[in-house]
Amino acid sequence: MDNTGGQFGQEYPLNSKSRIYKINKKIHQMEKLKAQCYILFFLTTTVYSWGQSNKLNMGIEGGPSSIFLIENNSNSTPLKTKPNNIGYSGGLFLQYKVNNLLTIRTSISYERKGNKETFDSLSYTGSTIISTIQKNTNLDYLIMPILVRANFGRQIQFFINGGPYLAYLIKQATVIKLNNVPKQEFNLQYGFKFDYGISTGMGLSFPINEQFSASLEVRNNLGLRNLDNYERSKTNSTNILLGLNYHFTKFKKRRNWHYN
Numbered sequence: 339m340d341n342t343g344g345q346f347g348q349e350y351p352l353n354s355k356s357r358i359y360k361i362n363k364k365i366h367q368m369e370k371l372k373a374q375c376y377i378l379f380f381l382t383t384t385v386y387s388w389g390q391s392n393k394l395n396m397g398i399e400g401g402p403s404s405i406f407l408i409e410n411n412s413n414s415t416p417l418k419t420k421p422n423n424i425g426y427s428g429g430l431f432l433q434y435k436v437n438n439l440l441t442i443r444t445s446i447s448y449e450r451k452g453n454k455e456t457f458d459s460l461s462y463t464g465s466t467i468i469s470t471i472q473k474n475t476n477l478d479y480l481i482m483p484i485l486v487r488a489n490f491g492r493q494i495q496f497f498i499n500g501g502p503y504l505a506y507l508i509k510q511a512t513v514i515k516l517n518n519v520p521k522q523e524f525n526l527q528y529g530f531k532f533d534y535g536i537s538t539g540m541g542l543s544f545p546i547n548e549q550f551s552a553s554l555e556v557r558n559n560l561g562l563r564n565l566d567n568y569e570r571s572k573t574n575s576t577n578i579l580l581g582l583n584y585h586f587t588k589f590k591k592r593r594n595w596h597y598n
């Protein structure tokens with residue numbers, strides 16, 4: 339029996355189906371690539387056109403932070419804070435100038451949250467400290483705030499901003515340190531992956547040259563969701579952020595310029 343198949347009296351090799359499938363697959367890939375190029379072109383031209391209107395700018399920001407957890411074990415127990423630790427934050431931001439007063443700002447940042455606790459290990463009688471145990475809870479998030487910023491001033495501007503944020507937990511680890519013993523890290527993820535809260539901050543921004551400006555901000559991120567159903571702790575971080583802002587168009591050279 340021949341390895342052929344017929345339709346309407348015409349015979350085709352069976353392996354032609356795989357060839358047709360490969361050709362159709364290549365055509366589909368080319369169309370997908372073309373669509374991606376169109377989308378990229380549209381986004382690029384949109385960003386460029388907004389930037390040319392001196393309304394859109396972008397940059398980087400980051401710095402150290404003081405981090406701790408806020409705990410409430412029951413409705414009758416008042417809020418208390420677990421000891422703080424040193425964290426960090428850094429990422430990219432994008433902002434759109436509505437007018438000389440208001441700016442809409444968002445960013446994608448990598449932020450370390452958590453806390454540090456220290457315990458004394460006592461002897462059997464309880465009169466002698468055998469060793470000191472340090473426990474670090476590290477919570478690494480991707481954070482995206484949406485902030486409304488109010489600007490005051492001309493060349494050197496004072497600003498305040500606030501708004502909600504969403505966060506996604508990338509990594510959760512517990513680090514244990516004992517006296518004269520190498521630290522041990524346990525990668526545990528027992529809590530919720532998503533967090534949300536309120537970001538508030540204030541700071542200063544000032545021009546560096548005709549196309550760059552710098553900023554210094556103190557920002558607080560207050561978590562509103564418990565880490566899990568049992569510990570009932572929420573995150574909190576206070577960040578010191580240094581920012582470098584790129585403006586797509588040069589500042590207007592006049593005495594009363596508004597660059598932000």
